Amino acid sequence: MDILSLFIVVPLLTVLVLLTARSLKQARMIALIGTLVQVAMSVNLLFAYLRERAVSDELMLFTRDLVWFRDFNIHYSVGVDGISVALLMLTALVVLAGVFISWKMEELPKEFFISLIVLSTGVYGFFISLDLFLMFVFFEIAVIPMFLLIGIWGSGPREYAAMKLTLMLMGASAVLLVGILGIYFNSGAGGGPLTFNILEIAEVQIPVEAQKLFFPLTFIGFAVIGALFPFHTWSPDGHASAPTAVSMLHAGVLMKLGGYGVFRVAMYLMPEGTLHWSWFFIVLATFGVIYGAFAAIRQTDLKYINAYSSVSHLGLVLFALLMLNKTAWNGAIIQSLSHGFMTALFFALIGMIYERTHTRDVTKLGGLLKVIPFISATYVIAGLASLGLPGFSGFVAEMNIFVGAFQHPEIPYRIASIFAVSAIVVTAVYILRVVGMMLMGPLKENSITPMEKATWYEKTGILLMLLPIIGIGVAPLWLSEMILESIQPFIQGVL
Amino acid sequence: MNMETVLLLRQEISILIIALLLLIFEIFAGDRQKEGVVSLTIILFALHTGIGFLDMKEGLLFGGMFRTNALIHLFKNILNIGVLIVLLQSAEWVKRELVPQHRGSEFFILLLSSLLGLQFLISSGDFLMFYLGLELSTLPLAALSAFEMYRRRSSEAGIKLILSSALASGITLFGISLMYASTGTIYFAEMGTLISENNLTVMALILFFAGLGFKISLVPFHFWTADVYEGAPIGVASYLSVISKGAAVFILMIFFFTVLKPLIHLWENLFYLLAVLTMFLGNLFALRQQNMKRFLAFSSIAQAGFILLGLITGTTLGVATVIYFVLIYIFSNLAAFGVVQAISTETGKENMRDYEGLYRTNPKLSLVMMLGLFSLAGIPPVAGFFGKFFLFTAAASKGYYFLVFLAVVNVTISLYYYLLVVRAMFLRKSDHPIPHFTNALYMRIGLVITVVGILALGLYSPIYDYIYALSNTLN
Numbered sequence: 001m002d003i004l005s006l007f008i009v010v011p012l013l014t015v016l017v018l019l020t021a022r023s024l025k026q027a028r029m030i031a032l033i034g035t036l037v038q039v040a041m042s043v044n045l046l047f048a049y050l051r052e053r054a055v056s057d058e059l060m061l062f063t064r065d066l067v068w069f070r071d072f073n074i075h076y077s078v079g080v081d082g083i084s085v086a087l088l089m090l091t092a093l094v095v096l097a098g099v100f101i102s103w104k105m106e107e108l109p110k111e112f113f114i115s116l117i118v119l120s121t122g123v124y125g126f127f128i129s130l131d132l133f134l135m136f137v138f139f140e141i142a143v144i145p146m147f148l149l150i151g152i153w154g155s156g157p158r159e160y161a162a163m164k165l166t167l168m169l170m171g172a173s174a175v176l177l178v179g180i181l182g183i184y185f186n187s188g189a190g191g192g193p194l195t196f197n198i199l200e201i202a203e204v205q206i207p208v209e210a211q212k213l214f215f216p217l218t219f220i221g222f223a224v225i226g227a228l229f230p231f232h233t234w235s236p237d238g239h240a241s242a243p244t245a246v247s248m249l250h251a252g253v254l255m256k257l258g259g260y261g262v263f264r265v266a267m268y269l270m271p272e273g274t275l276h277w278s279w280f281f282i283v284l285a286t287f288g289v290i291y292g293a294f295a296a297i298r299q300t301d302l303k304y305i306n307a308y309s310s311v312s313h314l315g316l317v318l319f320a321l322l323m324l325n326k327t328a329w330n331g332a333i334i335q336s337l338s339h340g341f342m343t344a345l346f347f348a349l350i351g352m353i354y355e356r357t358h359t360r361d362v363t364k365l366g367g368l369l370k371v372i373p374f375i376s377a378t379y380v381i382a383g384l385a386s387l388g389l390p391g392f393s394g395f396v397a398e399m400n401i402f403v404g405a406f407q408h409p410e411i412p413y414r415i416a417s418i419f420a421v422s423a424i425v426v427t428a429v430y431i432l433r434v435v436g437m438m439l440m441g442p443l444k445e446n447s448i449t450p451m452e453k454a455t456w457y458e459k460t461g462i463l464l465m466l467l468p469i470i471g472i473g474v475a476p477l478w479l480s481e482m483i484l485e486s487i488q489p490f491i492q493g494v495l
Numbered sequence: 496m497n498m499e500t501v502l503l504l505r506q507e508i509s510i511l512i513i514a515l516l517l518l519i520f521e522i523f524a525g526d527r528q529k530e531g532v533v534s535l536t537i538i539l540f541a542l543h544t545g546i547g548f549l550d551m552k553e554g555l556l557f558g559g560m561f562r563t564n565a566l567i568h569l570f571k572n573i574l575n576i577g578v579l580i581v582l583l584q585s586a587e588w589v590k591r592e593l594v595p596q597h598r599g600s601e602f603f604i605l606l607l608s609s610l611l612g613l614q615f616l617i618s619s620g621d622f623l624m625f626y627l628g629l630e631l632s633t634l635p636l637a638a639l640s641a642f643e644m645y646r647r648r649s650s651e652a653g654i655k656l657i658l659s660s661a662l663a664s665g666i667t668l669f670g671i672s673l674m675y676a677s678t679g680t681i682y683f684a685e686m687g688t689l690i691s692e693n694n695l696t697v698m699a700l701i702l703f704f705a706g707l708g709f710k711i712s713l714v715p716f717h718f719w720t721a722d723v724y725e726g727a728p729i730g731v732a733s734y735l736s737v738i739s740k741g742a743a744v745f746i747l748m749i750f751f752f753t754v755l756k757p758l759i760h761l762w763e764n765l766f767y768l769l770a771v772l773t774m775f776l777g778n779l780f781a782l783r784q785q786n787m788k789r790f791l792a793f794s795s796i797a798q799a800g801f802i803l804l805g806l807i808t809g810t811t812l813g814v815a816t817v818i819y820f821v822l823i824y825i826f827s828n829l830a831a832f833g834v835v836q837a838i839s840t841e842t843g844k845e846n847m848r849d850y851e852g853l854y855r856t857n858p859k860l861s862l863v864m865m866l867g868l869f870s871l872a873g874i875p876p877v878a879g880f881f882g883k884f885f886l887f888t889a890a891a892s893k894g895y896y897f898l899v900f901l902a903v904v905n906v907t908i909s910l911y912y913y914l915l916v917v918r919a920m921f922l923r924k925s926d927h928p929i930p931h932f933t934n935a936l937y938m939r940i941g942l943v944i945t946v947v948g949i950l951a952l953g954l955y956s957p958i959y960d961y962i963y964a965l966s967n968t969l970n
Contacts, residue, residue, distance in 0.1 A: 069956045071815070071963045072888065133884075137875040144874050147914060151922040159922055163914060170874075170910050174903035177884070181891040181899060 002064045003045060004078045004128045007088065010037055011121040015114050024109040028099065031113040035096040038120075042085075042092035049085045050482070059199060059489050060130060068134075073195050077131040082486035083263075083333055084127045086479065087256060090340045091127070093464050094252040095120045098245035100461035101348050105153070105243075112153055115145040116245065123253050127260065132180050132196040135265070136173070142254060143169045143225070146238070146246070154241040161241035168234040169225055176221025176261075182214035183269055201269050202493055208272045215273025218266040219281060226258020227311045228281075228318055229288030236307035244351025247303065251310050252344030256336045259317040263329070267321065268490055278322045279412065285322060286416045288315030293426035297433070302350045302360040305430060306343060309386065312423055313339045319420055320401040323413065326487050328404025331397050333483050338385070338393035338472060345382045345465035349375055352458055353438075356451040362434055367443035374454045376439045378462050383431040385469050388424055393472035398424065400480075503554045503563050506547060506571050507614050513539045514607045521600040532599045533586045537937060540582055540607075544575040555620060559682050562620040566965045569818070570617050570745045577738045577825040578610050583941030584833045585730030587934075588840045592643070602642060605635040606734065613742035617749065622671045622681040625746070629667070629706065632739060633660045639734075640727035652726025659719040660709065667706025673699035687754045697761060704765065710743035711799045714773040721780075724792035729839055732788055733832035736795040737825045744802055744821055752809055752969055759809045766807040767898060773800030774905040781912045787835045787845050790912070791828070794871060797909055798824055801883060804890040804902055812892055814966035816885040819952075819959055823870065823882040826948030830867030833942050834860050841932050847916060852925035857932070861920045863942050868913040870949045873906055878953035885959070 001009065014034030021027040045062075052061050060079030068074045080088070098116060105112050122142025129135035143166065151162035183201060188194045190204040224231040235255070239247045267274045292312030299305045313335065320332035352375050353368065354360050369376040385392035388399075405417040454462070472479060501508065516539065520532060553564040582603070593599045612631030619625040637660065641653025675681055677696050678689040690696060709716040724732040751762060777797030784790035802824075805817035837860060839845050854861040870879030883906065887899045934942070952958055 070960055071812075072885070136884075137880070140875050140880070144869070147917070148921060151918060159918060162922070163911070163918070166914060167907060167911055171904075171907040174907050175900075177887065177903055178891075178896060178900050181888060182896065184888070185891055 002062060002078075003041075003048060004062050004064060004080060006041055007038070007124040007128060008121060010034065010041065011117050011124065014117050015121075018110055018114050018117070021110045021113075024104075024106065027109040027113050028103060028105070031099045031117065032096075034117060035092070035099050035120075038124075039092045039096050042089045045080070046085055046089060049080065049082070053082070053482075053485065063130070072133070073193055073197075074133045075131050075197060076134060077197055078128040078134075079130045080128055082482035083260070086333070086337055086483065087127050087260060088124060090256070090337050090468075091120060091123050091253045093468065094249055094340060094344045097344060097348065097461040097464040098249050100457045100464070101248065101351060102243070102245040103455075103457040105245075107153060112149070115149050116249065119145040119149070119249060119254070123257065126257055130198050132183065132198060132201075132265065134196075135198075135261075136177065136180060139176075139257060139261070140170070140173055142257065143173065146242075146250065146254070149246045150238060150242045153243040153246070155243070156241045157237070158241045161237040165234040165238035168231065172221050172224030172231065174221075175217050179214045179218030179221055179266075182210060182217065183265075186210045186214075198264065198269065202489070206270060211270040211273035212276050215266055215270045215277050216280075218270070219262055219277070222258050222261030222266060223281075223318060224258070226255055226262065226318060227288070227292075227314045228258070229284050229291055229311070229315060232288065232292070232311045235311060236304050239307040239310070239347070240301060240303040244347060244354075247347040247351070248344040251307070251347060252340040255310065255314055256340055259314065259321060259332060259336050262318065263321050263332070263490070268493055271493055274322075274324070278324065282319065282322050282413065282416050285315050285319040286420050288312065289319060289420045289423045290426070293423040293430065296430040297426065300361050300363050302353070302362060302434070302438075303347070305362070305434060306346045306350065309346075309427070309430065310339070310343055312427065313343070313386075316398070316401060316420065316423075319416070320404065323401075323405045323408050323417075325404050325407055326484065326491055327400055327407065329487050329490065330480055330483050331400025331402075331404055334393065334472065334476065334479065335397035335401060337479075338397045338469065341465045341468045341472075342382055342386050342394065345378070345462065345469070346386070348458075348461055348465065349379045349382065352454065353379075362437045364444060365438040366441045367439070369439045370443065371451050372453065374459065375462075378466060379439060380435055381466065382469070383435055385473070387428045387431050391470070391473045393469045393476070396473060396476040396480075499552075499554070500556055503552065503556055504561070505551065506543075506568075506575075507611060507618075509543045509546065510607050510611045510614065513543060514604050514611070517600045517604050517607075529597065529599060530590055530594050532594070532603065533589055533937070536600075536603045537579075537582050537586060540575075540579055544572070544579050547572045547575050557624075559620045559684060560624045561615070561618050563618050564968060566968050567618055567749075569962070569965055570742070571614055573818070573822050573825065574610065574613060574738055574742055577741065577829065578606070578734070580825075580829045580833070580941050580944055581730055581734050581738065582606075583937045583944070584733070584829065584836050585728075586937035586941075588728065588730060588836065590935075591840065598642075602639070605639050606731075609633075609635040609639070609734070610738065613739065617742055617745045619746070620683055622675070626664075626668065626671065629664060629710075632742070633664065633710075636660075636731065636735065636739065639731040640723055642728050642731065646726070648726035649728070650726075652723045655719050655726075656723050663706045663709035663716065666702050670699045670702030670705070674703060683750065683754050687756070690754065690757060692758055692761070696758065700755060700758060700762060701765065704747075704762070707743050707747045708769070711740050711747070711802070712796050713769050713799055713803070714776045714796065717773070717777070717796050720796055721789045721792040724795075725786055725788045729788065729832060729836040732792070733829055733836070736791065736832070737828050740795065740799065741821045741825060744806075744817065748806060748814060748817060749969065751806070752814060756809060763807050763809070766803050767895070770800050770803035770807065770898065771901055773797065773803065774902060775800075778905050778908045778912075781909070784912075785847050787847060787850075787916075790847065790916075791831060791835070794909065794912070795828060797905065798828075798871065800905070801886055801902060804895075804898065805886045807895065807898070808889050808893050810889070810892070811963075811966050811969070812889045814969050815959070815963040816882075816889040818962050818966065820882040820886050822958075822962075823878040823949075823952050826945045826952065827867050827870035827877075827879050830863055830942065830945035830949060831871065833938070833945060834864040834867070837934050837938050837942070838929060840938075841934075842929055844929060847919050849929060850916065850919040851923040852928035853920040855924070856928045856930060860934075860942075863946055864920060865917055866946060866949050868916055872910045872913040874910075876950075876954060878949050878951075881953035881959075
């Protein structure tokens, strides 16, 4: 068994063992062991990757290729570069934290953990696929458990949110399907056989007309899950209704599929299409960045604030990708990671606050720092990381993005950059506003009742997210190097 | 009749023998043994299905009226498997409802006659055999639809089916006569070389198509579908929705891809239009259905629209993907129908509202239903996804990107109503859920086969490879 296929096999085995679980205790122990193994595997992969990268200059490492459907030239083809390795780490950590946060999942615990792990299998598979068909399969596997996760264990208008989210994301994947078929049937342009293999298609020059037609389909197909304005509307509702661990996994990991897919498939395979359409999507992305930030100011529900903040931050990822230079790309990928950890942390904290105060309305909360100091202090730290304070991952990411963006030679793009930068200020407003209202000041009604301090499992979950944020912030160089190396083929292909 | 003839007609003869054995059994069995008819049929038919997988030679019989080859043989095997599942799933219902009225063997004999008709239909080498097969497969179905005589809806279903099928086969017959008029032959092999494009053949093509469109329940020939499915016994509805539809797709493919191949530029437009209409109408009507049988009826209309995406190509890829899709569709739809059948037999409930909270009382049934619906909706990793993806690939291979786009819009619409059922079963809680019950053995086997099929057909690629290799022989 190769090192990458384990990322599919181990979660599946975990699911099979989970089927035998009879109680919450058993279910969470099995899930915990399974996800711990996954974290160990991802750490192992990281070191193996660094070792192997030093001696190899292949585009993708640890590749494995098995023929699946011969007549369509569909392969089970996997491999990783630095970008995928980093995202796999993120996924493993967020899933583990999610299990800790769901320690007291009373209702149908077995089914909950099964859905959670199926979702993570889809995400792992997506990040390691080198075959468009395989990638698409995993994409949908990652999305569909959300319906059950939000629908069964959610709160508020959960049925509505679950249906809206599933339909919008599956609708997007349907559009993506047309894009993928378009790429497939043009992959023979170089005289070779039709193929779904990303690396092989990258060698082929897809006809420019086809690129112009299929780039937007592919881009939108992926970008919807990356909350591209105006297709972001599923995200706030979905987050608000989802249970804590699901919000974490969703905002932290699932939404990253969008940026990754856009970069790896749409832009890499269709460079002319990218050049042709980038202005259009830059406008949407910039608008999303600003709109998300302003929308977050107006919200009073903590989850909605965070959801709109995600729209803004992930808009920045797409924005940076479309700026077409390597500093910005580097920033985009670090932003994906940084946002993944930050937002997962936020949702975990919001879940804990909600459990104790039974409200997510910031206007009804106050003085929490005095009663639940650990949770509140971490909230402040996450907030500061989110608004891009040096020393945290958010700063590294945004710095790279904007330094890169301003290097774009054309004036309209620079104007877009100015707009996008201004969103940072707005970010500071909504974060500090929440911190001020909710954590400082006098205690309010909801906060007076004595509250449980953070438990051990909650603290573990928090630390799992917090340490990488600080880690990336303090020592970003090794990560940047790993990513920059992996960006090289994109630079040759697209720029 | 020499040995070779017998061997080529093996499938048909063996069905006939089973039907005759059942008649004899009915005569000699005492009242107490009547229930044995169920097991007898299932065992005999399982044997028949198993024997079907033995190799069969290629050949023509009766001067070209009847022909068989590896591909046609595959079609028959697919139908056999489907019917076997239908029999398994109906077993309990027959035991409870029909055996006490001494009508158990009648039900099976009629069902097998209809299957016999379908087998002749897809083996037909000329219009005579074609028409005989068509009628032989339809007439017993009308009787079967009206089988629950004491229920008004069932009788209504019978009448509706017989009237609309009479109309459809009349139109087909007219189309056939026009085709004869323009080519002077009723043999498919000769007709393929003689056919040419003129107003008469265009007319003939459209009229001929109507009869098959009726069986596949394409819009605008779909009006009977929902009412008949709702009124007919569930076993019959599921037979109509997968077996009779599948066989009609097969013969349509054989006929259009070989005989009418020269006229492809005409019928591809027809298929395009009907595909769009069928997908949209089927899906939009399915959105508001409350009765599970009506719901599945409209869903099956929409699925027929998807099948046209493969048929429009006229290529080997189209043949392979259509067969593959139909095979998967049989398993997926029978999984859904099987659960509806199980619940209806046990409790008599057939509405979506009744399914609320089902997962908490009957988790296994709910999971089977969910798998079936996900497969119908085309969600990986279950087989339906592969079926749909390949169909769309076939359509895209001829450049029909816009049609594929319309199809994926429809996939999203259909996902909504499939999720409505999942929502009822998993998300909702009910004060009066369907109580927990254990299924009879045959029903369980029937459901397990469908689940295995749904999981294996997609992920296990040699099945597709096998179908693709055989598809080459059609052209």
